[in-house]
Amino acid sequence: MLAEHRGFVPLNRDGLVDRVAKTLVDAILAGGIPPGERLAESTIAKQMDLSRAPVREALRLLESSGLVEYRTNRGFFVKVVSVTSMADLYDLRILLETAAIRRLTEINADVALPALRAQVAELHRLAGEGDDLMAHVSADMQFHRLICEHSGNQRFLQLFDQIANETKLGLLVIGRLYDDPHEMAGTHDPIVEAVALGDANRAAGAIDYHIRVAKEMVTQHFHDQQEGKPE
Amino acid sequence: MLAEHRGFVPLNRDGLVDRVAKTLVDAILAGGIPPGERLAESTIAKQMDLSRAPVREALRLLESSGLVEYRTNRGFFVKVVSVTSMADLYDLRILLETAAIRRLTEINADVALPALRAQVAELHRLAGEGDDLMAHVSADMQFHRLICEHSGNQRFLQLFDQIANETKLGLLVIGRLYDDPHEMAGTHDPIVEAVALGDANRAAGAIDYHIRVAKEMVTQHFHDQQEGKPE
DNA sequence: GTCAAGAAGATTGTCGACAAACGACAAATC
DNA sequence: GATTTGTCGTTTGTCGACAATCTTCTTGAC
Incomplete structure (x- = not known):
């Protein structure tokens, strides 16, 4: 009709x-x-x-x-993405995901580990495939989503989904963070390894570092862009 | 109406x-x-x-x-509040508020401290006033909101506001947590003291304990109620 | 008596129309 | 010339009506 x-x-x-x-x-x-x-x-x-x-x-x-x-x-x-809104967002993600991976490692590692490994493999596959920025970003976010999904706290996942799109928007506004997509995929390995070892502290540290680095890159890009075109 | x-x-x-x-x-x-x-x-x-x-x-x-x-x-x-949804909610609050008070203590204590002290005073005033459950709960939540407000991360406050009403709903479904409202007001003192000392770790520990105790009481109440009427 | 199919009623889903508010530009005032 | 006021076109705010869907109740077969 x-x-x-x-x-x-x-x-x-x-x-x-x-x-x-x-x-x-x-x-x-x-x-x-x-x-x-x-x-x-x-x-x-x-x-x-x-x-x-x-x-x-x-x-x-x-x-x-x-x-x-x-x-x-x-x-x-x-929504206009600013450097402070992005910095705040990444700080929140650090909170959320370090807590999530702690719980995952302690109570749910055996179920979550295969899923995480598969997603990293997918990241490497996409890296070899081509340079579809959106696809890379989505696959990366999916890895992080899995962590929240297997945290055992439904609200963690809910919160992640709430902020996922905004994170994507920020990344796409910036463009490419890593020159080599394989390098980007590789930054997830230490996280998975720590989970495999059952070491929650190490896993939390690994993902803290992972997101913190991303935050630095994002804020750096924003500053560069603002200097580039001061309007 | x-x-x-x-x-x-x-x-x-x-x-x-x-x-x-x-x-x-x-x-x-x-x-x-x-x-x-x-x-x-x-x-x-x-x-x-x-x-x-x-x-x-x-x-x-x-x-x-x-x-x-x-x-x-x-x-x-x-929304029907269940014991797991409340437990998950309190775990999220622990994450959020420990991080918020860390930042508050480190970068914003001088501005925040008077506000926190005033709110605790208000809690005690209400405790002497009467037993309006809703008023007590709201004043308590306002104390926690202040912590997020002065954390320096706008998103922390945004998230708090998002979950505040649901927390209130849970508390009101249960009824009264503390027999003596003055006791409830007093549980906030260690948090404020730690902030006054400028000790972020201690402040985080204090609020972690504060919320964790509340979580235990809430889940306990839920279990009691479910036993009371197993339907 | 139980269960299933279907009719009847109630509630949500979508629509097009009109009223109110906003933004831009022209006209008037000083 | 600068500021204010008035007007107009566009966009949002609200409405009542109708279609689609779900729920409940009835009815009939077994």
Whole structure:
């Protein structure tokens, strides 16, 4: 009953809001909609050939995952990522993931270890494959998600999912962190090894270091960019 | 109850969704709507004398603060608090607040200390005042909120606000944790003292202990209740 | 008496329309 | 010329109606 002409229209009636949200997330993360850009409800609705109601709800969803900002009577905007917001985000991730991997190592290592190893293998496979930035970032995040998933605390995973998209956005705004994707994949090895040894402290230290390095690179890139174009 | 039709103040229509949300939060936390209860949009809309649209948005807001659960095609329900969800929540709070108070002590103690002291004084004042459970819980949470607020990481505060209402809901479902409200107020003293000394480790240890004790009491209460009525 | 299929009722999902608010630009005032 | 005021087009805010879906109750077969 709904026409499927235009653009990238998802068209099963089931879970429409979720599909609209996903479409928007993909568009934002693909760089199709730059940070700061306004997201007019009627424009999106027209493009997807549906009414504003589901679009509005989808945008509210994106808001709670931090990709989008809402201002009363002004509408939704793609969130602008600043160096401090990214630094704060990485500090939170350090908290979350060190705690998660501690628990994982202590109570769930045998189940989690194969999954982590498989994901690292996937990272190396992708590294040999090509240089699809989005794919590398997603696979990296999936590794970190696995850690939260197997932490035994559902809320850890929930929190991770809440901040994952924003992290991705930050990484994609920056571009490439590592010149060699194999090097990036390799930075995960010490974490897995520590888990394999059953050494929770070492695992926590390894992931702390891993994320801390990433944070430094990210903040460095931001400073470079700001100097590059001081507007 | 609401829907100010009398008088001439229809200009105050600004932030309607927020006001609806607040009304609902108050109702839930006051126990007016028990956990598991369905929140029918049209019923609420009728009671507040407005249409379903703003009600729906308000409910989505509550969802992101964890007070309410949404199921596709079934609607919104007041979230049922379980012993594991509460335990997970308290573990997350331990993570968050130990880190927050570390940072506070190291970089912001002089500004934060007066605020913390004032809040403890307020706790004691309320303890002498009477036994309004909701007031005690709110004042307690405000103390913990101050810690996140002065942590220097905006995201810590954001996360705290996200889980604060759910914590309150859990506490109110249980009822009273401490027999003597003065005792409850007193448990905050070691935290403030450690901050005053500028000892971040000690402060972190103090709040870790503080929250851990609360967690034990909460889980204990839940187990007692479940035994009481095994359904 | 139990169970399944289906009708009836209630609730959510989506829509198009209108009202209110905002932002930009033109006109008026000093 | 600078500031204020007025107007207009665009976008969000809210609404009532209808379609799709779920729940409950009825009915009938076994």
